[in-house]
Structure formats: C-alpha cells, structure tokens
Amino acid sequence: MFGIGSTELLVILVVALIVIGPSKLPDLMKTLGKGMAEFRRMSSDVKSTLEAEVDRAEREQKQAEAQKQQAPAHAEAAAAAPTQPEAAKAAAPGKEAPSA
Template sequence: MFGIGTTELLVILVVALIVLGPKNLPKAARTLGKGLAEFRRVSTDFQRTINTEVELEEHEKRKQEARKDLYGDDETPAKKKTAKAEQRDPEAKPDIAVAPDSEQQDTAATAQADADAVTDKQKVKA
C-alpha cells in the first residue's frame, strides 16, 4: 500500500494502542478509514476529470486534423463560401431563406385541387 511491511504495520498498531488507549483506538481507526476513503474518492474524481479533459483535447485535435486533410486548411466550406461572397461584394448580405406565407400555401393547395377536379371531369367525359 504505502511500502509498509507487516512488521512496520504491527509496530504502528502497538504504538497507536499505547498512545490512544483501547477505548479510543476503534474511534480513531474509524475516522482514519473514513478519511482515507474520502481521499480515494476525491483522487479518483480528479483523475477522471483530467482524463476526460485530455480525451476532449485529443478529440478536438483529431477533428481539426481531419478538417485540414479534408478541406486543405482550417476553414470549413461554409466559411470559405462566406469569405468568397465577401470578396465579391463586401456590402452584400447573406441569402436568407424565408418561409412561405400560409395564405400562399392555401392558394396553391386550392389551385392544385381545382386542377385535379378539372382533370377528373375530362377523364369522365372521355
């Protein structure tokens, strides 16, 4: 555990028994055990945190290397497209998609239904 052999551990226990006495020794051992358990818990949590941070850093490195291999530099295609557009016209705003108006959708649906009805009538007459 800490490089302590059985004889050293036995000597420590005898000295603790003499110093603390038989009544206080169990309480001291319990307190020492709880302290060691808490220390282990904290050190394990710290170690997990460090390992997670290292893994995240390595993942980001691999992601940047893959992006560099794929695109030839650190820019993504969207950044390249924006940069090219700004070079052509720095004042231009990017294209913004606008959702169609609900009235337009209703009108288009009605027109399609009317066209279908006319087609059905023509089929019946023929």
C-alpha cells in the same frame, strides 16, 4: 499499502494503542478509515475528470487536423470543377439557364 510491511504496521498499531489508549483507538481507526476512503474517492474523481478532458482535447485536435486536410482538397476540387450554371450555358449556347 504505502510501502509498509506487516511487521511495521503491527509496530505502529502497538505504539498507537499505547499512546492513544484502548478506549479511543477504535474511534480513531474509524475516523482514519473514513478519511482514507474519502481521499481515494476524490483522487479517483480527479483522475477520471483529467482522463475525460484529455480524451476530449485529443478528439478536438484530430477533428481540426482532419478539417485542415480536407479543406485544401475541397478548394482544389471546387477550382477544377465548373459550377452548374456555367456548365448549363456551355451545353446550350443559345438558351439561358433557368433562374431559381
């Protein structure tokens, strides 16, 4: 915990007991514990929010790259393949294609 060993923690508690006094020490420790719990909760919330935003950004980037890769393939396929009305006219030169 914070790089403090058990011996150092014991010394800190003894000094706090002498400085603060035995009557106020439990209240101080309770307040300190609540503060630490709130800090951990807030840091956990920030961490999860950041991870969610990073995941969302990566997902959007992958989708954009996939669309960029698919766009040229669709353009080439559309240019190479004749459209439906032109194919119908080529199949039946004397007949017109039915209109919608």
